[in-house]
Amino acid sequence: MSSRGExxxxxxxxxxxxxxxxxxxxxRILGHDTVYWRGDDEDLxxxxxxxxxxxxxxxxxxxxxxxxxxxxxxxxPLEGIEEQLATVAAYLRDRLGIDPxxxxxxxxxxxxxxxxxxxxxxxxxxxxxxxxxxxWEGSHxxxxxxxxxxxxxxxxxxxxxxxxxxxxGFEK
Numbered sequence: 001m002s003s004r005g006e007x008x009x010x011x012x013x014x015x016x017x018x019x020x021x022x023x024x025x026x027x028r029i030l031g032h033d034t035v036y037w038r039g040d041d042e043d044l045x046x047x048x049x050x051x052x053x054x055x056x057x058x059x060x061x062x063x064x065x066x067x068x069x070x071x072x073x074x075x076x077p078l079e080g081i082e083e084q085l086a087t088v089a090a091y092l093r094d095r096l097g098i099d100p101x102x103x104x105x106x107x108x109x110x111x112x113x114x115x116x117x118x119x120x121x122x123x124x125x126x127x128x129x130x131x132x133x134x135x136w137e138g139s140h141x142x143x144x145x146x147x148x149x150x151x152x153x154x155x156x157x158x159x160x161x162x163x164x165x166x167x168x169g170f171e172k
Contacts, residue, residue, distance in 0.1 A: 012092065015048050016056040020076065023056065023084050028115055029144065031107025035115065045069060056088065082147060086154035093155065100155040104148045108135065
């Protein structure tokens with residue numbers, strides 16, 4: 001796991017709509033404060049606005065509504081965690097100048113279950129201060145790192161484009 005420390009990526013906070021629970025967990029593994037939203041769309045837009053979080057959705061209408069309110073919003077493909085992570089990384093690279101390799105490096109700071117802050121309690125051992133879940137660097141990190149490497153490959157090979165429909169896409 002890396003130590004991201006300071007910089008623009010350490011301040012990025014997200015709110016993901018109810019279609020993106022899996023991506024929410026991945027963003028937390030990367031160390032990003034990510035709220036998983038289960039409420040209605042209007043409340044979600046209000047929350048994103050008041051909290052300054054980047055909205056993550058696959059709902060074109062919700063994405064357009066966010067853009068009309070001058071909110072930052074990322075429109076994702078519905079499936080493929082590597083593609084979703086690559087879309088977020090490309091957005092951050094192209095819109096905010098954040099290095100994708102740094103963004104896609106795991107950071108032991110957030111609980112993937114509840115978004116609570118992790119506290120290191122031993123060598124390669126962390127505990128969530130909110131729910132008590134424990135984390136360690138075990139064999140599962142090979143799979144996590146393989147997924148993140150694939151997402152980085154996709155990110156580095158494409159540029160994010162804005163389509164006429166409001167859907168962002170990749171351009172090689």
